[in-house]
Amino acid sequence: xxxxxDAITLQAGYNAALVTVGATLLxxxxxxxxxxxxxxxxxxxxxxxxHATLPGIALAFLVMVAFGGDGRNLAGLLLGAAASALVGLAxxxxxxxxxxxxxxxAIGAVLSVFFGFGVVLLTVIQSLERGRQAGLEDVLLGATAxxxxxxxxxxxxxxxxxxxxxVLLRRPMTLVAFDPGHAAALGVPVGRVDMAMMGLxxxxxxxxxxxxxxxxxxxxxxxxxxxxxxxxxxxxxxLLIAGAVGGAAGYMGAALSASIPDLPTGPMxxxxxxxxxxxxxxxxPRRGVLAAILARRRFQxxxxxxxxxxxxxxxxxxxxxxxxxxxxxxxxxxxxxVATDKGRALAAKxxxxxRRWEIARAIHQDTALTGxxxxxxxxxxxxxxxQIADLDTRIGPPQPVxxx
Amino acid sequence: MGASFVQFSxxxMLIGVLAAIACALPGxxxxxxxxxxxGDAISHVVLPGIVVAFLVxxxxxxxxxxxxxxxxxxVAVVLIEAIRRLGRIEPGAAMxxxxxxxxxxxxxxxxxxxxxxxxxxxxxxxxxxxxxxxWLRASGWDSVIDPVALSHLPPELPRxxxxxxxxxxxTVIFWRPLKLASFDEGFARAMGLPVSAIGLGLVIxxxxxxxxxxxxxxxxxxxxxxxxxxxTARLMTDRLTTQVWLSVAIAxxxxxxxxxxxxxxxxxxxxDSAVSAAGMIATVAGLMLGMAxxxxxxRGRVGVAPGA
Numbered sequence: 020x021x022x023x024x025d026a027i028t029l030q031a032g033y034n035a036a037l038v039t040v041g042a043t044l045l046x047x048x049x050x051x052x053x054x055x056x057x058x059x060x061x062x063x064x065x066x067x068x069x070h071a072t073l074p075g076i077a078l079a080f081l082v083m084v085a086f087g088g089d090g091r092n093l094a095g096l097l098l099g100a101a102a103s104a105l106v107g108l109a110x111x112x113x114x115x116x117x118x119x120x121x122x123x124x125a126i127g128a129v130l131s132v133f134f135g136f137g138v139v140l141l142t143v144i145q146s147l148e149r150g151r152q153a154g155l156e157d158v159l160l161g162a163t164a165x166x167x168x169x170x171x172x173x174x175x176x177x178x179x180x181x182x183x184x185x186v187l188l189r190r191p192m193t194l195v196a197f198d199p200g201h202a203a204a205l206g207v208p209v210g211r212v213d214m215a216m217m218g219l220x221x222x223x224x225x226x227x228x229x230x231x232x233x234x235x236x237x238x239x240x241x242x243x244x245x246x247x248x249x250x251x252x253x254x255x256x257x258l259l260i261a262g263a264v265g266g267a268a269g270y271m272g273a274a275l276s277a278s279i280p281d282l283p284t285g286p287m288x289x290x291x292x293x294x295x296x297x298x299x300x301x302x303x304p305r306r307g308v309l310a311a312i313l314a315r316r317r318f319q320x321x322x323x324x325x326x327x328x329x330x331x332x333x334x335x336x337x338x339x340x341x342x343x344x345x346x347x348x349x350x351x352x353x354x355x356x357v358a359t360d361k362g363r364a365l366a367a368k369x370x371x372x373x374r375r376w377e378i379a380r381a382i383h384q385d386t387a388l389t390g391x392x393x394x395x396x397x398x399x400x401x402x403x404x405x406q407i408a409d410l411d412t413r414i415g416p417p418q419p420v421x422x423x
Numbered sequence: 424m425g426a427s428f429v430q431f432s433x434x435x436m437l438i439g440v441l442a443a444i445a446c447a448l449p450g451x452x453x454x455x456x457x458x459x460x461x462g463d464a465i466s467h468v469v470l471p472g473i474v475v476a477f478l479v480x481x482x483x484x485x486x487x488x489x490x491x492x493x494x495x496x497x498v499a500v501v502l503i504e505a506i507r508r509l510g511r512i513e514p515g516a517a518m519x520x521x522x523x524x525x526x527x528x529x530x531x532x533x534x535x536x537x538x539x540x541x542x543x544x545x546x547x548x549x550x551x552x553x554x555x556x557x558w559l560r561a562s563g564w565d566s567v568i569d570p571v572a573l574s575h576l577p578p579e580l581p582r583x584x585x586x587x588x589x590x591x592x593x594t595v596i597f598w599r600p601l602k603l604a605s606f607d608e609g610f611a612r613a614m615g616l617p618v619s620a621i622g623l624g625l626v627i628x629x630x631x632x633x634x635x636x637x638x639x640x641x642x643x644x645x646x647x648x649x650x651x652x653x654x655t656a657r658l659m660t661d662r663l664t665t666q667v668w669l670s671v672a673i674a675x676x677x678x679x680x681x682x683x684x685x686x687x688x689x690x691x692x693x694x695d696s697a698v699s700a701a702g703m704i705a706t707v708a709g710l711m712l713g714m715a716x717x718x719x720x721x722r723g724r725v726g727v728a729p730g731a
Contacts, residue, residue, distance in 0.1 A: 062516040063460055118716050119724045123515070124459040124654050128712055131463075131647035135705025138643060139685070139698045146689075146696040160530060234467075235530075238523030245516050283534045289527035296520060300510050308509050 026274035035277035038163045038230070041171040042269035042288055045227050048178035049236070050243030050265025051185050051258050052219045057244035058196035058254070059216065063126050065240040067111050068104045068217075069224050069233040070130035073137025075103025076158055076228075077144060084147070093169065093229070100158075100225045107133050108217055161232030161285040163273070170229055177226040181219050185258065192216055193254045231285035238289040239265055246296040249303035268292035320345055321395050325369060327351070331358050332366035372398045375410045382413075429566060434558040436682050438580050439644070439704060442636035443674035445587040446648035448594050449629040451667050454653045455605040460515070461500070461626055462649030464522040465633045466642035468499040471529030472634075478536055485578065489634055496630035499525055500623075551641020553682070553700045556580070579639040586635035593628055594667065601625065602663055640701050647705035648674055655712045658719030677708040 025031040029039055056062055079099025084090040107129045114125035141155060185192070194202035195212045203209045220240060227236040247260035272288030301308050319341075327342040328351065337343055337356070346352045351362030358366065375398050391401050398407060446462070453459050469492040476491025499521050506517040560566070560575035567573075594601070603611040604621045612618045633645045656669035681704030686697045716722060 057516055060513050060515065062513075062519050066460075066463065066519065114716055118658055118719070118722045120454075120654050120657065120716075121457045121459070123457050124454050124650055127459040127463055127646060127650040128654055128709065131643060131650060131705050132709025132712070135643045135647055135699075135702040135709070138702030139706055142697075142699040142702065143689075143694075146694065146698075235523060235527055237519060238527065241516055241519035241523065245510075245512055245520055248512070249510065281534050283530060286527035286531040286534075289523055290531065293520070293524035293527070296524075300506065306511070311509075 023274060023278040026277040027270070031274075031277050034163075034166060035273075037168065037171045038166050038277065038284060039270060039273040041166065041174045041230055042273035042284065043266045044178045044269070045174050045223075045230055046239055046243070046265035046267070046269025046288065046292075047262040048181045048265075049223045049227060049239035050247070050261035050263070052181055052223045053240035053265075054244040054247065054254075054258050054261045055185075055192045055196050055216050056220055056240060057248070058193075059213075061122070062241045062244075063123070064108070064111060064217070065220055065224065066237050067126040067130040067133075068108055068221055069237050070137075071107025071133040072100035072104045072224060072228060072233055073134055073158065074140055075099035075101070075106075076155060077137055077140030078103070080144060080155060081140065093173070096158075097173075097225050097228070100228060101221060103133065104221045104224060108221065157232070158228050159232050159234060160283070161228070161230050161235065163230060163276070163284040166230070174226050174230065177222060181222050182262075184215070184219060188212070188215055189254065189258065231288060235285040235289050238292060239268070242289070242292040242296050243268070246292070246299045249299040249306045264292065264295050268295060318395075324349070325395055328362075328366045328369040329373065331362055332370035371414075374414055375407060378410045378413050379406075429561045429563055430559060431557050432682070432686065433561070434577055434580055435553045435556045435700065436679060438556055438577070438583055438639050439553055439678035439682050439700065440675045441580075441583045441587040442640045442644060443648045443652070443678040443704070443708075444671050445583060445590045445632040446629075446636050446645055447652040447670045447674035448587075448590040448667070449625060449632055450649040451653040451656070451663075451670055452601050452605050452625055453629060453649060454657060455663075456622070456625070458626070459650050459654075460518060461629060462633060463646050464499055464503065464518050465496045465630050466637060466645045467522040468495045468525040468529075469634060469637050469642065471495050471525050471532065474529050474532045474536070478532065485582075485638065489638060492634040492637065493630060495525065496634060497627065500626050500630070551637070551639065551644065551701045553640050553644075554686075554697065556639060583635055583639050586632055590628065590632055597621070597624070640704075643705050644678075644701045647708050648677075651705075651708035651712045652677065655708075655715040655719070658712075658715040658722040661721050673708070673711055677711060678704050681705070681707040 026035055026039065029036040053062070053065070056065060076096050076099050079095050080090045082099075083092060083095050088095070111122070111125045111129050114120055114128070115122050120128075144155060191202070191207045191212045192215070194205065194207055195209050195216070199209050202212070223240060224233070224236050227239060231239065243261040243265035244257070246264045247257045250260050251257050268288050268291040272291045273284055275291075276282040276284040276287040299307065302310075304310055323339065323342040323345050327337055327339075327346045330337050330342075331346070331351065337346070343352070343356065346362065347354065350359060351365055352358050376392050379398070379402065380392060402410070450459075450462065453461055472492035472495025473488050474491075475495070476487045479491070480487040502521045502525075503514070503517050506512055506520060507514050510517070512520075556577040556579055558566075558572075558576055560572045562572070600611070600616050600621050603614065604616060604618050608618055611621075629649065633642075633649070636645050636648070652670040652674040653666070655673050656666040659669055660666050682700050684707065685700040685703035688703075689696060689698055
């Protein structure tokens with residue numbers, strides 16, 4: 020693991036260090052940019068945009084060659100990518116607005132047709148004398164081996180600009196993402212904010228092309244926000260967590276791929292992000308699967324506890340093994356099933372509370388209060404002691420329960 | 424239209440047409456159910472499926488590959504549904520998470536394993552090899568009835584023909600439940616139809632079509648044909664029967680036009696080499712959809728004048 024240690028401390032060589040820094044910055048910016056896309060429920064628009072970059076890249080190459088350049092100028096290629104991504108995005112919007120087709124059909128049509136056309140252009144380039152070694156196929160899956168200082172600088176500067184714009188525009192973008200109608204009523208220019216949101220995503224797609232490729236950049240835009248959503252219900256923390264998840268995936272993925280041979284960087288970054296997602300899906304507090312299972316178990320235990328106590332109070336036999344186990348564990352019954360003093364007291368109280376609830380629901384018309392009756396909520400949590408005393412006067416004097 | 428046409432163009436063209444039809448048939452219902460991108464997701468996860476099948480069996484035989492791809496498609500669908508329900512994540516994002524992660528896994532496995540000696544690479548998976556599915560034993564149109572020559576047809580042709588026929592039969596058999604469940608799920612449920620089983624069955628059928636077509640023509644055509652011909656047809660008519668027939672015709676036309684343009688277009692323009700047939704078929708399908716968006720007779724939403 021010496022190689023890995025070197026890689027995560029950026030000591031594994033110039034290229035590896037560049038790739039690691041670039042991937043971290045890209046992951047951070049992509050996670051933040053993807054957050055609003057996800058909240059706007061348009062995550063897969065990034066899919067259309069990423070695939071739509073291909074014909075632009077190929078056209079840019081052809082144009083540059085036609086003007087006598089060498090065709091591999093990075094700025095030119097990225098400009099082409101951005102232009103055709105914009106055209107693709109505009110077409111998705113146009114199809115959704117002007118026809119009866121839904122957004123998913125528009126996204127699928129644009130991504131497959133643009134990509135298909137891009138492949139046609141790629142085969143044209145391959146047939147050219149100068150296109151043989153163009154290496155444009157690298158934009159599909161990314162290539163890090165030949166990463167230069169200028170690529171890293173591009174990612175750093177581009178990513179920083181994207182993050183700064185997100186911080187600046189987070190209020191209007193939040194409004195538009197959650198409730199476009201309300202945002203419009205407040206005077207927020209919804210159309211322009213949407214355009215800014217998409218523009219940021221497009222910028223990330225374009226600067227991420229050379230590093231992870233156009234298929235996997237989608238993952239960096241979608242997985243970190245979905246992961247962050249498990250940990251918070253607020254936008255600002257979600258932005259930070261999504262950025263952190265994306266950055267961590269970029270950092271770990273690049274370091275791992277630098278230290279182990281034949282481990283491609285782009286897929287590695289995506290798989291680390293997917294791993295973080297899986298952990299969050301399973302173990303996040305409140306929204307995670309484990310938390311949901313535990314909450315269910317707690318609820319189940321409360322129901323059995325309550326029903327068990329009521330059965331004790333009514334001197335009914337209890338057969339359910341789970342109920343018996345819960346009562347026994349709480350010391351309400353002895354191992355042979357006979358109620359303890361504590362159990363009898365608790366049983367009497369729950370029967371009394373049940374009676375109190377009955378009266379309360381009969382006399383109180385306020386459903387905000389009585390609506391909270393679910394057989395489990397203690398009555399003290401809903402009514403004041405005065406109100407409970409009032410209920411008690413209607414119930415009458417205490418009566419012995421359970422034939423005791 | 425002589426011997427060389429039968430040898431070099433007839434079979435790829437037929438395979439392209441049948442693949443397009445096999446995908447367009449389930450695509451009609453996917454579009455109506457707003458699940459168009461299932462095709463996209465499936466065609467991405469086919470790659471890891473094929474790689475895993477190769478690693479397990481060690482061969483590039485077709486059956487294990489198809490089964491691996493089918494299994495991957497099923498795993499993807501189950502994962503998407505699980506993430507959507509367990510994580511309460513909207514379906515689009517759940518799909519994005521699953522197919523990108525599985526695709527990344529596929530690429531990683533491909534790079535890690537020793538697959539350099541076999542023809543298995545990402546470009547191939549994306550773009551297919553339609554142009555190479557030629558029928559060398561044919562010597563002219565007579566070969567079409569010559570059993571010896573017929574036995575040397577590229578194996579992709581009978582396979583995709585079988586799948587296209589299967590899709591047609593399934594569409595006819597399940598016509599009523601599919602139609603009801605696609606247009607009005609609540610009503611279909613009230614009628615006692617097993618709505619979720621119909622949905623799952625449709626996705627599995629789509630996966631079968633995608634995997635069989637993918638084998639012959641690559642994933643670009645698969646995605647394009649799931650979506651473009653049905654969407655084009657949807658903009659031209661309000662009747663489902665007409666829509667399905669139209670989508671089949673459009674898919675076939677796009678496949679033929681695309682193949683011809685890819686093979687002969689560059690030559691007409693003075694270049695000497697052909698361009699990607701799969702890409703050109705997708706492009707033609709897209710142009711047809713574009714025309715339908717502009718002029719299709721039923722392009723507007725109900726109650727909204729077209730172009731309003």
